[in-house]
Amino acid sequence: MKKELHSLELTVYESEAELPPEDASLLQAALKAQEDAYAPYSEFKVGAAVLLVNGEVVIGNNQENASYPSGLCAERVAVFHAGARYPGVPILKIAIAAGSSEKPLTKPAAPCGNCRQSIFEYENKQDRPIELLLLGGAGKVYKCPSVQGLLPLAFGKEFL
């Protein structure tokens, strides 16, 4: 028996200009956060901005370390920042910006596996989906309605 689980639903916008205003301003916050990333080792700066149901926007950016594994990705800095600053307030969306004019993206900068798992933790906890806005190549933006499309068969609290 074949079964389809959480298929990856994606809306592709050809440019930021096509985005609804709330999404465009969240992406702008992610781009601004990207500028302040601390990425002296990889020189790959990433910014993330989280929109909460209370209307607050909380940002994160990658924070690297001379002991490489001690660093953290932008997405986790952002969701942990939101969890610390506004505990229990559900997250509506996260916008993620990577790439630069010197090194433009050729495809959307999707969160790494650890970040997908961390975003899923909040989605599962709050029992409502977290939308992802990913800055793609050539100015495109990808919108995913939930992190579950990026993390099939996710491991969550229900297993413990």
Ligand code: THU
């Ligand atoms: N990075 C992120 O911030 N988010 C991701 O989802 C992937 C990678 C960061 C980690 C590291 O500082 C740099 O990008 C290169 O991997």
